[in-house]
Amino acid sequence: MIQAILFDIEGTLTNLDMVKFMQNYLGILAPRFSHIISPDKFTKQLIKSMENVQKEGNHEQTLMQAFFEDFSKSTGQSVQTLKQIFDRFYTTDFPALRCLVQPNAQGVKVVAKSIQEGFLTAIVSDPLMPLVAIQEQIRWMDLNPEQFKVIASLDNFHYTKPHLEFFAEIAEKLGVRSESCLLVSTHIKDLICQELGMQVFLVEKALESKNQDHQAGQLEDLYRLISNGLL
Numbered sequence: 265m266i267q268a269i270l271f272d273i274e275g276t277l278t279n280l281d282m283v284k285f286m287q288n289y290l291g292i293l294a295p296r297f298s299h300i301i302s303p304d305k306f307t308k309q310l311i312k313s314m315e316n317v318q319k320e321g322n323h324e325q326t327l328m329q330a331f332f333e334d335f336s337k338s339t340g341q342s343v344q345t346l347k348q349i350f351d352r353f354y355t356t357d358f359p360a361l362r363c364l365v366q367p368n369a370q371g372v373k374v375v376a377k378s379i380q381e382g383f384l385t386a387i388v389s390d391p392l393m394p395l396v397a398i399q400e401q402i403r404w405m406d407l408n409p410e411q412f413k414v415i416a417s418l419d420n421f422h423y424t425k426p427h428l429e430f431f432a433e434i435a436e437k438l439g440v441r442s443e444s445c446l447l448v449s450t451h452i453k454d455l456i457c458q459e460l461g462m463q464v465f466l467v468e469k470a471l472e473s474k475n476q477d478h479q480a481g482q483l484e485d486l487y488r489l490i491s492n493g494l495l
Contacts, residue, residue, distance in 0.1 A: 266463065266495040267444040268384035268413075270434060273398075275450035276467055276483075277371040277405050285364050292360070296353050297346075301339055309338050314392060321423030321430070327391055328418040354396045367405040370483040374448070377490050379411055384438050386414035388447065391421040391430075414438055431457040446495060448486065 271277055290310070294303035301309075313335040317327055325333075332343045339346070378385050387398060395417040399409040409415060414437045416430075423429040435442045443461035447454055450467045458464060466480040479489075489495055 265444060266383070266446045267440045268386060268435075268438050268446070269378045269490075269495075270386045270388040270445055270447045270462075271371070271375060272447070272449040272451060272454065273387060273389040273401060275368075276448055277368050277375065277407075278401070279366045279368055280364055285361065288361060288364060289358075292357050293353055296349055296357070300341055300345070305339075309335060313338060318392075318424045321427055323422050323429075325422065326419060327421055327424065328394065331418060350394070351396075354394060354400070358397055359400055362400075362404050365401070365404050368483070370487070372405050372407060374483050374487050374490065375407060375411075377487055381490055381493075383490075384413050384440065385411065386416070386434060386438060387412050388414070388416045388434055390425045391416040391418055392424065393418060395419040426453050426456045428456065428460060431460055431462060435460070435462075 274280065274282065290307050293310075294306045297303075297306045313331055316334050317330045321327075322330060332346060336343045336346060375385060387402065389398070391398075395415060398415050398417045402409045402412070402415070414434060416434065420437075421430065421433055423433060431445075431447075432442065435445055438445070441461070442457075443463075445457075446463045446465060447457055448465045448467065452466065455464055455466075464479070465486050467483055467486075479486075
């Protein structure tokens with residue numbers, strides 16, 4: 265029996281050009297560090313440090329701790345100095361990127377219905393941004409971050425996708441068995457969570473998958489399944 269519905273943001277709850285979004289994101293972020301790190305060096309090292317964080321997880325260290333440890337060592341700047349600038353960016357500048365993101369009305373409707381029907385809900389995009397940034401993105405969809413029991417982020421997770429430990433950590437934080445979770449995503453790579461017994465509903469563009477041991481369709485189909493008590 266499904267107790268929790270897990271939502272990936274990109275393509276499920278929002279529509280956006282990820283390449284354009286990242287170009288603008290880095291275009292605003294890098295100059296904030298220009299007094300201590302050149303924008304070009306900053307961008308290259310940020311990407312490298314994030315790649316290093318994704319390679320291996322560590323249950324004793326959050327992704328945020330691992331990132332700052334790597335980034336600080338590589339740039340020669342203290343964690344405190346770097347964190348202050350990042351925090352200021354996410355508070356004052358990051359909200360400006362809202363113009364690049366369009367909420368997926370049907371996805372938002374599915375979230376609301378899931379909550380109404382008593383399911384636990386979680387945001388489970390790859391946790392490569394701090395919690396404050398993910399919460400801001402949730403507000404862009406006219407949703408309340410407090411509606412979600414778990415929001416995966418750099419701050420509170422120890423592994424990224426596609427590590428199985430990431431999905432196991434979601435279930436653990438929700439307080440349910442993996443078999444009681446349904447992941448809603450457009451990403452075929454997320455099917456790996458089935459190895460833990462999680463169920464998956466793949467949306468739209470993921471229909472090219474030949475794997476038949478998961479549900480697939482439009483968000484309208486998922487809405488009907490939830491409304492009719494068929495999960």
